[in-house]
Amino acid sequence: MPFTVSHAAAALPVHALFRRLPMAALMIGSMAPDFAFFVPFAPFRSSTHSIAGLFTFCLPVGLVVWYVFLRWMEHPTMALLPDAWREKLIPTGPITLRLLGLAAIGIVLGAGTHNLWDSFTHSHTWVTSAVPSLRERQPGLGGAPLYHLLQVASSVIGLAVLTMWLLNLRNRPMPEAPFDWSRADAAITNGTRVMAAATLVFAAVAAAFGYFEAYAEYNSGIRIFSFMIGTMTGFALAWLAISIWVAAKLRRARDVPQK
Structure with missing residues (x-):
């Protein structure tokens, strides 16, 4: 599978389109289908990487992870950053029903990007079934099918995009009301x-x-x-x-x- 963390890169363009959705919720949602690999007795991958799984697994588990992040991790993590990054960031305020609703939407959309991404990088998906060339083995690349090579390439690209995004946070304009x-x-x-x-x-x-x-x-x-x-x-x-x-x-x- 593509490296789970790399999936968070897909949250960036979604957030650019829907600014009101919490970035943390989008990123957590973008990784949520893979959380089954970390949770004992979790459903099989086929269940979490499905349309039903967006709501039966990704949404509830994603909301729990999002709450843990906001409650115990966000502020301390920002505090640890060097001044050039930290001064551009503002911790999330109180968790309201409106914020909870936006987070839920963000988690589901993020999880949707995960499943769409995986549809190009796994066998027996609707994309690889419709595009036979993705299943063709590449003799010059160890005989691996093209979809597997896309797993590796997209993992590297996703991590590179996230790294650039993190480095560029310091170039953000200062908030109107800095924390x-x-x-x-x-x-x-x-x-x-x-x-x-x-x-x-x-x-x-x-x-x-x-x-x-x-x-x-x-x-x-x-x-x-x-x-x-x-x-x-x-x-x-x-x-x-x-x-x-x-x-x-x-x-x-x-x-x-x-x-």
Whole structure:
């Protein structure tokens, strides 16, 4: 499958068309069909990557992930960013019914982009069934079918697009009413950022090799797939833990009287 995180790149043009939809909800939705790979006893891929799955799996699970992100991760993550990025960002306000509705729409639309993308990069989809050339094996490229090569290429392109988007955030115009990040300045040091980055890398690598070894008796394709799932699982859990830690630092800084 295309790398799950790469799917978030599809949220960018959707957000450009529908500015009111929360970017976080669109990105989470764009990855939601693959969340079944991370959840014990989740439905099969065929269920989550379907029209019905948009509403029976992607929407409820996506809303839970979106809430966790907003409640415990968004503000601390922004606080960790260097000033050039952080000063351009404003944390999401209170979760209202209107925001919840927009998030639900964003998650479903994002999940729809995921399924559309996958229809070009998997066998036995409506696109690969309608376009036989996508199933043709390419002798000069290891004999892999064209749809599989599209998986790899689109994963790389998606990550490149996301990287460029993140780097360009610093070039955004300043908000009309910038958020007051003075408490973050008092709580977050470069040492904090280095520790957070090192923890993310360590957790992702450790989980990746843990998953890889756990499937030692399986073929290389399953082991590589498990390696990628482990990488994302370790990264996500470490990100949540770091966010909780940073949030505690921000609370302590808030409680210190200003001079």
